[in-house]
C-alpha cells in the first residue's frame with residue numbers, strides 16, 4: 001500500500017523525465033494517465049506499487065517493450081525507435097504502443113524482474129589511460145585483465161578498439177569500434193599485449209548470443225544513436241575475441257584470481273568501471289585488501305573508473321554533478337564523463 005508520503009507509480013512516471021520530448025518521455029506521461037484511468041498499466045505493474053524508487057520499474061518495462069521491438073514482434077512500433085531508423089513523431093506513439101502492452105502483459109511483467117544493465121565500451125578509454133601509466137611504471141607490456149562487474153565483458157577489449165583524442169590516436173586502424181572525442185590532451189598511450197581477459201559479474205551477460213546482445217541494446221535509450229553505434233562496434237569485436245565471464249561477486253573472485261600462479265613478466269590489471277557504487281563498502285575494502293596482498297607476489301595494477309569516494313571514504317559520492325574519475329592504485333589520473341569520453345588528465 002502506498003502511503004500518502006510516497007509518490008504513486010503514476011506520479012513517479014510523470015516526473016521521471018518531466019517532458020514529452022522523446023519517446024520515453026511521452027510513454028511515461030501516457031502510462032501515468034493510463035494508470036490513473038485504470039488501464040493496462042495497472043495490470044502491468046500490479047504488485048510493484050511499493051517498489052523502491054531506485055528499482056525504476058518503469059525503465060524495466062520500457063526495456064521489455066524495446067526487446068519486443070528488437071525481436072521484430074512489434075514491427076508497427078519500429079517507426080518510433082530512431083536507432084531502428086524510425087523518424088515518427090513520438091507524440092503519436094501511445095496509440096500504437098498501448099495495444100502492444102495489452103497483447104504482451106505476461107512477458108512485460110516478467111521484464112520487471114530484470115534490473116537495468118548496460119555495458120559501455122567507451123569506458124575502456126579509462127583503462128587505456130590506466131594501463132599506459134601502469135606499463136610505464138612497471139616496464140611490463142604483457143597484460144592480463146581481470147574485470148569485476150564486467151557485465152558482458154566489452155570492457156575487456158581495450159586493445160580491439162581505436163581511440164582518437166586531442167593530438168593522439170591509439171588502436172587498430174581497422175577496429176570495429178572507433179571511440180572519438182576522447183580529449184585527454186597530452187596522453188601518451190603505451191603499446192601493450194593483452195594475454196588474458198577474464199571478468200565476473202553477479203549477472204553476467206553472454207553477448208555473443210543474440211539474446212544477450214538484445215538484452216544490452218534494450219537498456220540503451222532508443223534515440224541515443226551514438227551509444228547504439230558504439231555498442232554494435234563492440235559486439236562485433238567481441239564476436240572475434242573470446243572473454244571468460246564468471247558469475248561471481250567482485251571481491252572473492254578477484255582474490256581467487258590473484259591467488260592463481262601466473263607467468264613471470266606479466267602485469268595483472270584489476271580493472272572496473274561504474275560498478276563499485278553498487279558494492280557494499282566491505283566488498284570494496286576486501287577487493288583493495290586482495291590487491292594489496294597480491295602486490296608482494298606478482299606485479300599488479302588496480303585501475304578504476306568510478307565515482308570518487310566521499311571525504312570520509314565510506315561511500316562513493318553520487319551527488320548530482322559528480323563525475324567519475326580514473327584511478328591507478330588509488331591515485332587520480334583523470335576526470336571523465338559517465339560514459340567515458342571526453343577525459344581530462346590531471347597532469348598532462
Ligand SMILES: C[S@@+](CC[C@H](N)C(=O)[O-])C[C@H]1O[C@@H](n2cnc3c(N)ncnc32)[C@H](O)[C@@H]1O
Nearest residue numbers: 119120149151201202203249250273274275278
Ligand atoms: C552499471 S553496470 C557497469 C558495467 C560495466 N562495468 C560498464 O562500465 O559498462 C554495473 C555492473 O555491476 C554488476 N555488479 C553489481 N554489483 C556487483 C558485485 N557485487 N559484484 C560483481 N558485479 C556486480 C552489475 O550486475 C552490472 O553488470
